[in-house]
Amino acid sequence: MTSGIVLSLNVGRAEPNPAKGVNETGIGKRPVDHAVTVRPPGPKTTGLHSGVVGDFIGDTKHHGGDDQAVYAYAIEDYAWWSAELGRDLPPALFGENLTTEGLDLYNAVLGDRWRVGDSVILETTFGRIPCATFQHRMGEPRWIKRFAASNRTGAYLRILQGGEIRPGDSIEVFERPDHGLTLSEAFDIYMHHPENLSRLLVADALPASTRTEIEKRIR
Incomplete structure (x- = not known):
């Protein structure tokens, strides 16, 4: 198994969103130098939204909830x-809660379980699908298509055991499913190769809503 650290711990606040049909966004996250509490936030639209206490999510239809409770992006992919x-790309620019160092998120497996710090346990669920807010923040032409084509999506995670996370905390990948389906492969199939969608169903960690969508697409 692999290990890394929380290079940067990032929390977002409400800011105007000129790019979407929602008034505010929390994509503009900023590094903090103190511990933050994480806990399962509940259902996407009716729960507490972010799994990170104090972190704001504006588009609660598409972001947050138990299956997207925490978002991680690797400094290596930056x-x-x-x-x-x-150009230089500082931690938190992509709107992630955890900027990791030492983890190969490109080859992370769906359902990998991470132990973060002393008590927190997270599980990878899927990659990040880029949106108009992300493209506006980056100011790069065709950013949505470029990000999607790269398959360097980072990792959404659900919280299996809550607690506190601090900058510099260790991250240990202590459990990996045998199916071997990586985040990058799953995202590539989902976005670009619908003929292989059944491959995604091997992953028990797949969000229930995504599984239902895939089963409908297959039918």
Whole structure:
């Protein structure tokens, strides 16, 4: 198994959103230097939205909820994008809660379980589908298509055991499913290869809503 650290712990506040049909967004997250509490937020539209206490989510139809409680992005993938775009990309720019170092999120497996710090346990559920808010924040032409084509989606996670996370906390991948379906492969199939959608159904960690959607698409 692999291990890494929480390089940056990021929390968003409500800001105007000129890019979508919602008035506010929490994509503009900022690094914090103190511990934050994480807990399962409940259903996407009616629960507490973000799994990170104090973190704001504006578009509660498409973001947040138990299956997208925490979002992580690797500093190694930021380095890849920096080379592609020719500009520095600081942690939190993509709106992630956890900027990780030392974890290969591109090859992370759906259903990987992470132990973060002393008590928190997270489980990877799927990759991040880019939206208009993300494209506006980046200011890059055709950003949605470029991000999707890269399959470097980062990881959405559900919270299996809550607690406190601090900057610098260790992350241990302590359990990995045998099916071997990676986040990047699952995202690529979902977005670009519908003929292979049945492959995604091997992952028990797949969000129930995504599973239902895939089963409908297959039929």
